[in-house]
Amino acid sequence: MERRSFLAALAASGVATNGVPARGETERALREVAAGKGMWFGAAAGWPLLRDNEIYARQFATECNMLVPENVLKMQVVHPEPERYNFEPGDFLAAFCQKHGMKMRGHTLVWHQQMAPWFQGVATRENARRLLEEHIRAVAGHYRGKIESWDVVNEAIDVKDGIAGGLRKTPWFELLGPEYIDFAFRAARAVDGEARLVYNDYGLDYADEGTAAKQEAVLRLLRGMLERKVPLDGFGTQAHLNVASREKFKPEALRKFLGEVAALGLKIYVTELDVIDQALPDDVEARDRGVAEFYEAYLSAALDVKAVVAVLTWGLTDRYTWLARRHARASGAPIRPLPLDREYGRKPAWRAIGRAMEGRRG
Ligand code: XIL
Numbered sequence: 051m052e053r054r055s056f057l058a059a060l061a062a063s064g065v066a067t068n069g070v071p072a073r074g075e076t077e078r079a080l081r082e083v084a085a086g087k088g089m090w091f092g093a094a095a096g097w098p099l100l101r102d103n104e105i106y107a108r109q110f111a112t113e114c115n116m117l118v119p120e121n122v123l124k125m126q127v128v129h130p131e132p133e134r135y136n137f138e139p140g141d142f143l144a145a146f147c148q149k150h151g152m153k154m155r156g157h158t159l160v161w162h163q164q165m166a167p168w169f170q171g172v173a174t175r176e177n178a179r180r181l182l183e184e185h186i187r188a189v190a191g192h193y194r195g196k197i198e199s200w201d202v203v204n205e206a207i208d209v210k211d212g213i214a215g216g217l218r219k220t221p222w223f224e225l226l227g228p229e230y231i232d233f234a235f236r237a238a239r240a241v242d243g244e245a246r247l248v249y250n251d252y253g254l255d256y257a258d259e260g261t262a263a264k265q266e267a268v269l270r271l272l273r274g275m276l277e278r279k280v281p282l283d284g285f286g287t288q289a290h291l292n293v294a295s296r297e298k299f300k301p302e303a304l305r306k307f308l309g310e311v312a313a314l315g316l317k318i319y320v321t322e323l324d325v326i327d328q329a330l331p332d333d334v335e336a337r338d339r340g341v342a343e344f345y346e347a348y349l350s351a352a353l354d355v356k357a358v359v360a361v362l363t364w365g366l367t368d369r370y371t372w373l374a375r376r377h378a379r380a381s382g383a384p385i386r387p388l389p390l391d392r393e394y395g396r397k398p399a400w401r402a403i404g405r406a407m408e409g410r411r412g
Contacts, residue, residue, distance in 0.1 A: 080389070080400070081115035081152075083407045090153055090198075090360040091407065092116025093389075094322065096370055097139040100146060109366055109394050111150040116198070116360055118155035118321070119143050120372070126164040128189055132172055137192055144196045155321075155362070156193060158201035158250065159186050160234045162220035169221065178225035179233065186237040190245070199246035199319065201286055202238045203231050207251055207267045215274075216267025231271070232280045239281035249275075250286030250321055255348070256295055257303035265307045272314055285311045288322035290364065291348060292377075293340055294329035301351035312357035320352055322364040324387040325399070326377045337386055342398035345389075349406035361403065368392045 084091035092114045099106050110117060121127055122139035129135055147154040160182070173181055190200060208218035217223060222230040231249075238247050249272060253264050268285075275282045287308070291299070308318055323345070330340040352358050365371045367390040379385055384392065389400035 077396075077404070080113045080404055080407070083404050084361070085115060087407055087410050087412075089358070089407065089410075090116035090362075091403070092118060092152070092155070092360060092362040093366040094118050094120040094157075094362065094364045095143060095146075096120050096365070097122045097143070099370060101142055105394055106367070106370075107146070109390060110146075111152075113366065113389075114152055116153040116155060116362060117143065117147050118157050118362055120157075120365070121164070123156055123189065123193075124158060124161065124164040125166045125169070125185065129166050129185055130168075131166075132168050135188055135192070140193065144193065147196075153198035154193075154196060155319075155360075156190070156197040156200035156245065157321075158204040159189060159238060160202060160206075160222060160230070161204040162218065162222070163205075165221065173221070173225060175225050178222070178230075182222065182226070182230065182234060183237045186234060187241050190238050191241040194242045195244065197242065197245045199248050199284055199317075200238055200242070201250040201321070202235050202247050204250045205252060206231055206249070207264060207271060209263050209267050215270060216264070217271075232275060232278060235275065235280045235282055246283035246317060247281055248284040248286045248319060249282060250288065250319075252288035252290055252322070254287050254307060255289055255291060255304065256298035257300035258298050261298075261303075269307075269310055269314075272311065272316065276314055282316065284317040284319060284359075286319040286321035287352075288364075289320050289348065289352075290322055290324055290326070291344055292326040292329070293344055294326070296329075296340075296344055299344070299347065301347065301354075304348070304351045305354055308352060308355040308358065312355050316357065318352075318355065318358045320349070320358065320361045323348070323361060324364045324371065324373060326373060326387055327385055328377055328379055332379065332381050332383050334386070338398045341386060342402040345399045346402035346406050349403060350409060353406055353410045361407070363388055363403075366390050367394055368397075369394070 080091040207216050209216040211219045325341045325344045330337040365388050368386045369392040
């Protein structure tokens with residue numbers, strides 16, 4: 051079977067395809083580099099891959115001191131029926147983290163996508179508050195003591211929706227109005243007094259007008275929550291990057307934005323980093339170089355901001371990336387957005403992440 055022959059091949063060669071030393075060889079794993087700087091490196095893990103694929107699991111244990119479930123703590127998976135929760139996959143991941151000395155992030159309690167299949171038919175203005183509170187109490191309560199930080203609310207800003215404060219028109223917004231955000235954080239704090247409570251969003255990476263407007267709206271939201279004494283501890287920036295927009299990335303603009311978040315007293319997480327490579331040539335070396343260059347430029351700037359405590363990529367190996375279909379290459383060549391290649395070998399992007407963390411001033 052694929053996995054067996056693969057294991058055998060890897061064991062036999064010991065070295066990744068592109069000449070970069072493989073696991074356990076001459077270079078320190080990213081988790082060690084991160085730990086040396088008092089921070090975390092992690093990635094989003096797929097289920098049931100982590101349980102069923104030995105090499106995949108081993109790479110997570112080797113490279114990461116933090117893990118975030120890619121899908122299994124989303125409402126759709128964890129809360130499949132109004133009265134039923136499915137904690138089995140999340141429990142496996144939590145046990146994996148404990149076994150390998152990794153922190154676990156929770157993603158995510160409130161999001162407008164991947165909501166429960168039953169939600170639309172059940173939720174009304176009258177019961178929405180109770181549904182939201184029950185969901186949060188059950189899920190965050192179940193994982194109390196096991197989660198370093200929760201993405202309590204994900205992607206609540208979309209200035210294009212034209213709502214005051216730049217809020218997105220989500221199902222929760224439509225049922226509960228803007229207060230749903232504060233309410234969710236308070237409900238999370240009520241059941242978990244220890245996890246850092248994080249607001250997470252995307253589209254905050256570039257120096258253009260659209261980004262600036264979203265950054266402003268995010269800052270306004272965070273500031274408002276703190277003024278209202280909402281229990282908010284951190285901010286997550288997804289950082290799904292695209293080489294096609296490389297020119298629009300300006301280190302000073304990112305430092306300024308993250309510096310403003312830090313000035314609010316919040317910890318910052320780079321939560322979902324990956325780099326879309328469609329704008330680069332098919333040639334693997336050139337492509338890996340271009341992707342790595344963006345990783346390093348982005349992270350060097352972000353890590354200048356002391357409040358940044360963790361870097362997580364959205365996946366670890368190019369073999370499994372949510373971008374495969376969304377950002378397929380015209381030639382059909384597989385995309386290469388992550389630190390490890392399809393054979394789990396360390397890529398230039400892996401080195402770039404390591405260098406950016408190493409280069410961080412104490
Ligand atoms: C993605 C997952 O990677 C996919 O497997 C799933 O089909 C859709 O969601 N922003 C987020 C993540 O906060 O939860 C998303 O994850 C990617 C974008």
